[in-house]
Amino acid sequence: MSEHERSTSTVESGMSVPANDIRGVLRIKPFRTLWIALGLSSLGDWLGLLALTAMAGQLAAGNYRTENFAIAGVLLLRLLPAVVVGPLGGYIADRLDRRWTLVVGDVIRFVLFASIPIVGTLWWLYVATVLIEAVSLIWLPSKDAAVPNLVPRDRLAVANQVSMVTTYGSALPAALLFTFLALINSSLIRTFHWFNGGSVDLALYFNALTFLVGALVVARLHEVSGRPASGEITEEQTNVLKAVIEGWRFVAQNRLIRGLVIGVVGAFAAGGVVIGLGRTYVTDLGGGAAGYGVVFGALFTGLAAGMAVGPRFLVGLSRRRMFGLTLTAAGLSLIAVALFQNLVLVAFCTVLLGAFAGITWITGYTLLGLEVEDSIRGRTFAFVQSLTKIALAAVLAAAPAIAGSIGAHGVELPGKVTLTYNGAAITFLLGGIAATAFGLVSFRQMDDRPGVSVLRDVRAVFSGHDRGFYADTGLFIAFEGGEGAGKSTQARRLARWLEDQGHTVTVTHEPGATDIGRDLRHLLLHGASGISPRTEALLYAADKAEHVDSMIKPVLAEGAVVITDRYVDSALAYQGGGRDLSQSELVRLSRWATGGLRPHLTVLLDLPPEAGLARVDGTPDRLEREPLEFHSRVRQQFLDLAALDPERYAVLDATQPVDELAAQIRNAVRPLLGGVGGGVGSEVGGPGAGGVDRPYDRRDGDSGDGDGGGDQREDPSRPGQPVQPQRPSEEAQA
Ligand SMILES: Nc1ncnc2c1ncn2[C@@H]1O[C@H](COP(=O)(O)OP(=O)(O)OP(=O)(O)O)[C@@H](O)[C@H]1O
Numbered sequence: 001m002s003e004h005e006r007s008t009s010t011v012e013s014g015m016s017v018p019a020n021d022i023r024g025v026l027r028i029k030p031f032r033t034l035w036i037a038l039g040l041s042s043l044g045d046w047l048g049l050l051a052l053t054a055m056a057g058q059l060a061a062g063n064y065r066t067e068n069f070a071i072a073g074v075l076l077l078r079l080l081p082a083v084v085v086g087p088l089g090g091y092i093a094d095r096l097d098r099r100w101t102l103v104v105g106d107v108i109r110f111v112l113f114a115s116i117p118i119v120g121t122l123w124w125l126y127v128a129t130v131l132i133e134a135v136s137l138i139w140l141p142s143k144d145a146a147v148p149n150l151v152p153r154d155r156l157a158v159a160n161q162v163s164m165v166t167t168y169g170s171a172l173p174a175a176l177l178f179t180f181l182a183l184i185n186s187s188l189i190r191t192f193h194w195f196n197g198g199s200v201d202l203a204l205y206f207n208a209l210t211f212l213v214g215a216l217v218v219a220r221l222h223e224v225s226g227r228p229a230s231g232e233i234t235e236e237q238t239n240v241l242k243a244v245i246e247g248w249r250f251v252a253q254n255r256l257i258r259g260l261v262i263g264v265v266g267a268f269a270a271g272g273v274v275i276g277l278g279r280t281y282v283t284d285l286g287g288g289a290a291g292y293g294v295v296f297g298a299l300f301t302g303l304a305a306g307m308a309v310g311p312r313f314l315v316g317l318s319r320r321r322m323f324g325l326t327l328t329a330a331g332l333s334l335i336a337v338a339l340f341q342n343l344v345l346v347a348f349c350t351v352l353l354g355a356f357a358g359i360t361w362i363t364g365y366t367l368l369g370l371e372v373e374d375s376i377r378g379r380t381f382a383f384v385q386s387l388t389k390i391a392l393a394a395v396l397a398a399a400p401a402i403a404g405s406i407g408a409h410g411v412e413l414p415g416k417v418t419l420t421y422n423g424a425a426i427t428f429l430l431g432g433i434a435a436t437a438f439g440l441v442s443f444r445q446m447d448d449r450p451g452v453s454v455l456r457d458v459r460a461v462f463s464g465h466d467r468g469f470y471a472d473t474g475l476f477i478a479f480e481g482g483e484g485a486g487k488s489t490q491a492r493r494l495a496r497w498l499e500d501q502g503h504t505v506t507v508t509h510e511p512g513a514t515d516i517g518r519d520l521r522h523l524l525l526h527g528a529s530g531i532s533p534r535t536e537a538l539l540y541a542a543d544k545a546e547h548v549d550s551m552i553k554p555v556l557a558e559g560a561v562v563i564t565d566r567y568v569d570s571a572l573a574y575q576g577g578g579r580d581l582s583q584s585e586l587v588r589l590s591r592w593a594t595g596g597l598r599p600h601l602t603v604l605l606d607l608p609p610e611a612g613l614a615r616v617d618g619t620p621d622r623l624e625r626e627p628l629e630f631h632s633r634v635r636q637q638f639l640d641l642a643a644l645d646p647e648r649y650a651v652l653d654a655t656q657p658v659d660e661l662a663a664q665i666r667n668a669v670r671p672l673l674g675g676v677g678g679g680v681g682s683e684v685g686g687p688g689a690g691g692v693d694r695p696y697d698r699r700d701g702d703s704g705d706g707d708g709g710g711d712q713r714e715d716p717s718r719p720g721q722p723v724q725p726q727r728p729s730e731e732a733q734a
């Protein structure tokens, strides 16, 4: 079975779903089963973290200092095995049967978690914590290594995304569940004299149960059985120390990465302080286990919201600036958490803290992916991941210890008011100041717009100006995708359909739709082979500038539809993804060239590059001659761009037959037609419906339902493609 067949045939409904669609990967049954197991395991992990820290605090109750040290002990013991024996876990996982490793791992964790409230002592809590972590270190690489065998390669990125969101996203339900279980626990203690356990016993039993259910789920998953092939070692298993040393070398030489690493570590440190001291701080404010659950949940709600909405901000603001700014804002939010001595305000500021940290985290990861050269990207990711673990371990251990050493302090205010600032609040304050400083340093290190006022940039983002604009009149649709994806075919099909509805349509393309553009196209695709990537980017930008000013804008101003075969995303995908030029620089260049004009809808025809290139006939041009890896990067970049702004994209599987695709495209366009048709075109049979400015008038030879739409004269700049109008006004005068 071919890879593509695997990707669609495992989809139960039989409906083929684009590679970047989450539904597609979740319909693969074995992956779905493993995902459920991962969800249960992650839920159990977060619930365990909450319950164990809470229980450690209880068992050492009575003394502020020992309570904090007890909590620090749990957190440190949870992270230390990962830092010290991480590679060993991967090594062991590589030598065992995966299904049994997962099942036995879950059963052991079930027994250990259930034993903690039964034994009920601090020392057993510590021993069990280390054992649970050790088992998790073998369980996780087994799960990671199993995923690539369950999903096709082109769905692996989405599968990883789903896993990551599940791992971090389960923190919020875990926090809610913990709060709920803590409340039930209290009423059980009050109602039944035989239920005399601690306030988090119920959470620990429930937690144990999630692992037992996880074991039962995986036991049925025969697809993950077997030992991995030798040499199949996941990133998680690589030697942490080696990665850190290699990473340091690279980071020391690169200003951007230096700023990024400082920032990511700062963001983790800020989040770590809240996790490490949340329990103590909430207790200081008079909240119990339920209050702790609320603050923990607030942090992760903010984090999820920041990750979800962050990329939308990125469209307008330079990613590098956004990174430093949000980290600084996260630091300031932590300072606010420290200063407000009120649980409701603390929960609110914690949401803000989580949101800013979430944007920082996702921006940092995107920057690493986009701006670090392919050859060193893997090492940089490994380095950042190792460093975040170490930073988190250090902060989780140090914060409660620092808080414990500081102890309790009161501040006398006028009017005999005393504000109590305990060690936790003061440590929050210090953490906030440190995160703010980290943010400012990384902003300075990474700023890509020196001399341009930050306030101006931020204002522009909120006013929407720098994010580009959508034409008020007409409808602008772009077709994007790799070579031979079917863009021209579908652009013509759509134009014909729209014209049948009475719209005035201009179909155009990049590069080469204008006089100047034709020369540029020749130079770019059939000229000398040694064009530098920057020259290439500038030539494509020049074509866009001419295209937008002389063709696209005038047609839209008349209220008509413009369909372009390629636009800005092609530059970001080919020159950015393919050539590896800086994305943010290309965004700015394209924005400048096009005056910020954005398509109302971009139809991305997604296709494995092998299939697209096989469709292209004739002598390949300069870009078609690029190696397959180039075209694969281009494809990935197109998908990433679509994922940033899903509402403005229709991502379609271009392996489908022409007619099916055409129908899906019509469905995507139909909702946008309400406002189009003024000026030249009207909704049905308006003045533009049958006029000479219909570039694809069927009278010019279209067969009726074929691919072709209208004018069949060949465009000399694009052999095999029908001629397209130079300027609508000229066409109208003809
Ligand atoms: N859905 C499809 N299935 C199979 N073949 C198709 C499909 N769509 C288009 N084709 C064929 O693939 C070839 C390339 O199509 P088309 O020119 O529309 O693609 P394109 O994306 O515009 O290509 P390029 O990027 O090279 O300009 C043509 O021969 C066309 O008939």
Ligand SMILES: Cc1cn([C@H]2C[C@H](O)[C@@H](COP(=O)(O)O)O2)c(=O)[nH]c1=O
Pocket (backbone or CB within 6 Å): 483, 509, 510, 511, 525, 540, 541, 566, 567, 568, 570, 571, 572, 574, 575, 623, 624, 718
């Ligand atoms: C607009 C634009 C295009 N390209 C590349 C993409 C293709 O390889 C060619 C155009 O050929 P087609 O047959 O007309 O699709 O140019 C690019 O690299 N950058 C761009 O901005």
